Amino acid sequence: MSSKSRSPRILPGLERTGEALPLWTYASAELLELEYREFFLKSWQMVGHECDLPKAGDFLTFDLWRDSVIPTPKNFPDIDRSELGLQEVRMEIYRGHILVNLDGDGPAVSHMMGPIDGEVAAYSPEGYEPIGEPTVQVWDCNWKLAWDNYQENYHIPIGHPCLHRMLVENDEGVTLDNGINFGVFEMKEKLSKVPRERRYQELIGCTDRRFSPDKARRWLQIAMNPNMGIEYYPEMFALFQVLPLGPEKSLIKLNCYSPPDLSDEEREMQGINLAILDEVNDQDKLLVERIQRGVRTSGYRPGPLALEESSVYRFHEYVRETIPVARLREPPIRGMLERENARLQASAASEAQ
Numbered sequence: 403m404s405s406k407s408r409s410p411r412i413l414p415g416l417e418r419t420g421e422a423l424p425l426w427t428y429a430s431a432e433l434l435e436l437e438y439r440e441f442f443l444k445s446w447q448m449v450g451h452e453c454d455l456p457k458a459g460d461f462l463t464f465d466l467w468r469d470s471v472i473p474t475p476k477n478f479p480d481i482d483r484s485e486l487g488l489q490e491v492r493m494e495i496y497r498g499h500i501l502v503n504l505d506g507d508g509p510a511v512s513h514m515m516g517p518i519d520g521e522v523a524a525y526s527p528e529g530y531e532p533i534g535e536p537t538v539q540v541w542d543c544n545w546k547l548a549w550d551n552y553q554e555n556y557h558i559p560i561g562h563p564c565l566h567r568m569l570v571e572n573d574e575g576v577t578l579d580n581g582i583n584f585g586v587f588e589m590k591e592k593l594s595k596v597p598r599e600r601r602y603q604e605l606i607g608c609t610d611r612r613f614s615p616d617k618a619r620r621w622l623q624i625a626m627n628p629n630m631g632i633e634y635y636p637e638m639f640a641l642f643q644v645l646p647l648g649p650e651k652s653l654i655k656l657n658c659y660s661p662p663d664l665s666d667e668e669r670e671m672q673g674i675n676l677a678i679l680d681e682v683n684d685q686d687k688l689l690v691e692r693i694q695r696g697v698r699t700s701g702y703r704p705g706p707l708a709l710e711e712s713s714v715y716r717f718h719e720y721v722r723e724t725i726p727v728a729r730l731r732e733p734p735i736r737g738m739l740e741r742e743n744a745r746l747q748a749s750a751a752s753e754a755q
């Protein structure tokens with residue numbers, strides 16, 4: 403059976419602590435060249451939502467470091483493709499989300515999402531509308547650091563006191579063998595002492611006209627390697643995306659979308675949640691930029707990854723398996739990284755035979 407048709411599997415939890423990627427991989431321009439080719443050009447990238455393209459002739463632009471994509475629902479009637487050198491790329495609309503795959507290979511998004519499609523379907527994200535302009539920030543960190551941070555919940559009690567006051571702790575979600583990870587966060591019964599957080603907790607049950615009681619008081623977070631997250635809340639959803647700008651610079655994009663028929667209470671919840679998202683985003687920026695500065699100091703060593711950080715460990719394994727040079731404790735001699743990686747790949751292939 404080919405990897406395209408094989409159904410995604412849920413991976414068992416880890417039994418041992420895992421090893422993190424070596425520090426040099428977080429500041430290497432040469433490695434980023436390989437990562438861009440192996441991860442970003444070969445994976446699905448979220449470029450927007452159907453509601454961003456309401457009529458024929460509308461278009462979006464999506465910049466992925468060296469490449470740009472222009473998703474459009476219909477052909478451009480007034481653009482000469484031969485002149486612009488536009489190339490068609492593989493595109494898929496999954497429950498309203500528009501994704502492109504520049505390499506064009508690999509399984510469809512709907513296939514990859516198979517085991518959790520029911521969870522997404524419960525939100526009917528197809529009919530949503532954009533909430534304002536996307537938040538776009540430049541973070542001074544390697545893209546993997548922002549992605550490590552997004553995937554683990556270990557830092558919530560220290561890094562995000564607001565989330566810690568509102569949500570029941572959830573150390574680990576469910577990880578599929580195709581790099582998709584999802585987790586459910588239940589709202590705490592105990593009310594936060596901060597008025598706006600308490601108000602959100604009090605209001606959250608009001609969305610039960612759209613959700614069954616088991617889904618009305620929770621947040622669902624889906625992370626998709628190498629760089630995308632979708633968070634479904636009862637009153638909106640948010641897309642999170644990390645895009646490399648350089649070895650120690652990343653673009654962070656946050657797009658939020660709303661269901662069309664909000665009640666007054668849901669609108670109030672949405673306003674509170676948007677403010678909380680901004681607060682959490684600022685806290686994450688501070689956290690990862692501080693760690694990135696540590697990458698450059700000689701005294702900093704990556705510690706073992708705890709069992710609760712299994713999604714980070716699995717992501718690091720995925721990096722090591724795809725780009726074996728990332729296993730090396732020290733970086734290869736300048737200018738030799740690509741050749742060294744090819745050598746390691748060839749020796750791994752001959753060992754496997």
Ligand SMILES: [Fe+2]
Nearest residue numbers: 551561562686
């Ligand atoms: Fe965070």
